[in-house]
Amino acid sequence: RKEVEQDPGPFNVPEGATVAFNCTYSNSASQSFFWYRQDCRKEPKLLMSVYSSGNEDGRFTAQLNRASQYISLLIRDSKLSDSATYLCAVNRDDKIIFGKGTRLHILP
Amino acid sequence: EADIYQTPRYLVIGTGKKITLECSQTMGHDKMYWYQQDPGMELHLIHYSYGVNSTEKGDLSSESTVSRIRTEHFPLTLESARPSHTSQYLCASLGPPDYEQYFGPGTRLTVT
Numbered sequence: 217r218k219e220v221e222q223d224p225g226p227f228n229v230p231e232g233a234t235v236a237f238n239c240t241y242s243n244s245a246s247q248s249f250f251w252y253r254q255d256c257r258k259e260p261k262l263l264m265s266v267y268s269s270g271n272e273d274g275r276f277t278a279q280l281n282r283a284s285q286y287i288s289l290l291i292r293d294s295k296l297s298d299s300a301t302y303l304c305a306v307n308r309d310d311k312i313i314f315g316k317g318t319r320l321h322i323l324p
Numbered sequence: 325e326a327d328i329y330q331t332p333r334y335l336v337i338g339t340g341k342k343i344t345l346e347c348s349q350t351m352g353h354d355k356m357y358w359y360q361q362d363p364g365m366e367l368h369l370i371h372y373s374y375g376v377n378s379t380e381k382g383d384l385s386s387e388s389t390v391s392r393i394r395t396e397h398f399p400l401t402l403e404s405a406r407p408s409h410t411s412q413y414l415c416a417s418l419g420p421p422d423y424e425q426y427f428g429p430g431t432r433l434t435v436t
Contacts (some may be wrong), residue, residue, distance in 0.1 A: 218329070248393075248423065250424065250425070255362070258429075258430075259414055259427040259428065259429055259430050260367070260414075260427050261427070262426065265422075265424060284423065286386055303367070305425070307423075307425075309419075310355050310374065310418060311369070311372060312357065312369070312416070313369070313383075313427050314359075314366065314367045315366070316365075316366040317366065317408075
């Protein structure tokens with residue numbers, strides 16, 4: 217079993233819709249959690265850290281559930297420019313482990 | 325915006341050549357990482373370092389080697405390049421104040 221698992225998608229979503237991704241992690245010793253966005257043939261860019269209390273940045277909301285060992289990302293009012301691959305990552309003793317990523321296509 | 329740099333950005337080289345991919349960061353981060361990623365595929369951690377003179381192998385076996393003589397510099401070397409080494413190599417660093425990991429722009433390597 218992979219340490220970080222994500223549904224690879226693709227998610228094909230009409231513009232303006234709300235889309236949610238989940239990610240599960242297997243090691244309960246994981247200390248911090250992140251969502252990254254990666255565009256085709258580019259480096260991953262940090263989207264947001266994920267805190268137990270949940271955090272929001274504009275149209276993006278991230279949640280952490282330590283008991284069930286999953287993190288989530290919600291994108292509201294999706295834009296064409298949100299089309300990308302979204303990577304979940306966990307920090308275990310400063311070793312950052314990534315999921316395979318979930319591909320999102322926003323349809324006009 | 326992260327201050328982490330990689331050179332070259334693109335490299336096409338023949339089989340058997342020795343190559344060094346450069347990575348440097350100006351944030352004073354102790355922790356640095358190398359990932360390998362094929363197009364459309366997942367990121368694989370191949371090397372990491374927690375500080376000067378510290379290097380560890382990652383989860384994916386790699387024929388490359390790394391060194392960490394200075395905090396800001398974490399070069400990756402392939403002694404004899406092969407076509408199977410064709411990939412994108414991404415460097416990253418992590419440290420205070422926010423302990424978030426930032427990536428360089430990557431080196432796209434093609435071995436012919």
